[in-house]
Amino acid sequence: MSLLLLRRLGLTWELANEGSQLIQHSPSKLLFRCNLRVKILVFYFSFHFLLLFFIYLQKHFHRGLKVLDDMDASGVKPDCHSFTYLISHCTSEDEINKYHDMMDGMGTPPTKHLHKALIQSYVACKSLERARHVVKENGTSDILHSELMNTLAYSLALHGEVEEARRVYDQVLQSQGTIEPLTALCLIQRLDSADNLKYLLELLKHLTDTDLWDAGCSSILLFCVRHKNLEFSRLSS
Structure with a gap:
């Protein structure tokens, strides 16, 4: 268990450092030590582990919701990371709205990562507006x-x-x-109308990373072959 992961679960650096060291070097002490601070660590981490387990392994969202209810009843407040994970794996607009409303009701402050997860999930569910x-x-x-x-x-x-x-x-x-480069590359790989070549070359200018630029060039060359623009293909090669 890395220190960064524990920190992302919402723990203070001091508490996360203590828990991280115990997990790495003395796991038995983590289970049996009666220090209150370690009890808090185990208690808090257990809920987050269950939440992530149901999301990533089982994708049983109703069980994820049950874990959130248990956390709330036990006085453990879920952070924005928890809701971001949940929303990122929703399969319907109703599920997204349910978790978003719950987050608002708990007074959890949103982050830009949550906003991005909302955008991605709404688009995936065809809720473009x-x-x-x-x-x-x-x-x-x-x-x-x-x-x-x-x-x-x-x-x-x-x-x-x-x-x-x-x-x-x-x-x-x-x-x-x-x-952003990934946005430009995604457009390059999906614009497939024959009159889009000039547009694709404009998009290529946004690929500052060498690997992404190579991927973009390859996609454009394949585009040219599909649409029989062989003159450009020969020049590019």
């Missing part, structure tokens, strides 16, 4: 708005809403926002 609403309501600064718009464009392209993703991308450019 709800996804746009998340961007509109939470893009409180130019930087955050650009990040959320990138998440929206990426999610739309990933789930087949390519033309809508392209419109979002154009809006980011018009507002002089930053296009």
